[in-house]
Amino acid sequence: MAEKNLVLKGVPVSPGIAIGSAFLLHRDELQVEEEEIAGEQVASEVEKFKRAIQQTKEELFGIRRRVARNLGEEQGRIFDVQLLMLDDVMTIDQTITAIQERRRNAEFIFWENLQKAISTIESSDQVFFRERASDIRDLGRRVLHNLLGIKQLTVAGIQSEVVVVSQDLSPTDTAQMHRRNILGFATDMGARTSHAAIMARSLEIPGVVGLKDATLQVKHGETIILDGTKGTMVVAPDKRVLEHYRGEQQKYLQWSSSMAALKDLPAKTLDGYSIQLAANIEFPDEADSALDHGATGIGLYRTEFLYLSRADLPTEEEQYEAYSAIAERMLPDAVTIRTFDLGGDKFSMYLKGQPEANPFLGRRAIRVCLDCPDIFKVQLAAILRASANGNLKILFPMISGVEQLRQAKEIVSQVQEELKARGFSYDAKIPVGVMIEVPSAVMVADSLAREADFFSIGTNDLIQYTLAVDRGNEQVAELFDPFHPGVLKLIQQVVQAGHRASIPVAICGELCAEPLAAMLLLGLGLDEFSMSSISIPQIKKVIRSVTMDEARAVAAHVLEMETSQQIKTYLMEQSRRLYPDFLPVDVV
């Protein structure tokens, strides 16, 4: 095979280096030919169709079970509508009648039938309905494969170790994988929060998304290198490049096993000052990974995934079960549940709204919660009920002023009254916190601190709003700078306001997973860091290598600097001085 050394750039979503052959996951449209069938063959054609439907049902049941087991019942329910369609008069009975009347082959009739439904649904002007069309197409493809007796080139068939390259990955794809054989994920589309990214992190294999046209550049079976730390993919590397990456891979593996050794050691500075290192999670089953990496609590449980990729709203009961499971799993540690942060880049299907020119400045997060109190109350009722089973905290996203906090807290008390009337118990003293991610919240932090039980700084949004930079926009992404002196001063102000009111201040953005920033954040006085589980050991290592006095001195010095470049250079020098054996890893 030709050596190309072609380098593709994407978004790094899960660190590490994978070297292996590419498994190209195709989504080609199937070719369906129209064929006339003889009268005596009609019965066997109908039988063939029924068998294919039955086979598809069995496959779907299997997938549904696996998804529910691995990702939770609510994710498993995605497949329920597909299952219903396999019993449908229109999909099944009409196809059978048409095979008999028109004497055409089953796959042709079935596909024609389905296309009609798909094109009607796709012409809807509602995104939500259009998304259902892709579910139907997915189902149709599955049935056709069974009808035509084609073994689907799915990840289920992977026998040797490969790096999966695809346009995108669905829960259906990943649920079928034999995880041992997957070395890494590379996708054309996607962001940090796409399914492929989450799966890569939870399997602890390298992942790069947003590679744009990787599926066109890579041939099935070709050797590729995937660098999940830098976000690159090398197609058909030559010997020299391969050797270089094998060395990097070794270094990474040694480093990560030295990190694993830190798991049960406390996150304490050399002079005995303790810090809470918590995990950010999106699915209940990530609690295990959090504990494996030594997290002492969940600092941010993002609940949007309960609402996304599904047709209806999650019920109180369903949410109660999800929150209880996590609360119990983490006991005696705390779990901070952030109420749904929909809008912005997370598209909600049913909270329908006008298309917005500036979604990040639009109807999202707490604004949606307060706008749709009926949906908000269901979530709060579920969280409160689950608080009887563990140590839960409530966190409101994107609060920009004290009125919003008051309104949200008022709704919490209403729900508490309602639960009392319904005879449910809950933690009456459940801590209610504010996510600080809008600059105005920093300016009024003193007022917020009087009415909140804790603060949690969301650095990603705080940086975006403070520097007025959309980091998804490549033309300005460079300006997205966590070490901008303006950002660091805001963080300092939040900590000071929180501590004046004697409430703890946590930080839960990607910034706190960065080794370079850890000492600085420690010195600024933050009480809790919450990050992706995989980053916890490296941050623990930093904390265990310094004294609080050193960290404070570093922070004080940094706050006097005028440029981010000065700050980064200084922090790099200090890191080399205080923990020289530390292998710096880029932001993960």
Next chain:
Amino acid sequence: MIKKTIIVQNKLGLHARPAAMVVGEASRFGSEIHLNKDGLEVNAKSIMGVMMLAAEMGSQIIITANGEDEKLAIQALEILFASKFDEE
């Protein structure tokens, strides 16, 4: 045959779960039941059909039922739509 015009009142429209509820309810009756939205007519006992309507909140739907229990069928579906599918 009887006819009845109703308006979809729930916020999310006839998405998957309500669609499944309509099918479940319609299937309890022997009558032939159809839903018609803007000229597109589908079998109310078919999930695929009901989803094809892509009926959002505010859509007008004409229900027709034909058969012995047509009256009961129309009543039952009317109640279901009015309940907003227990959404709120």
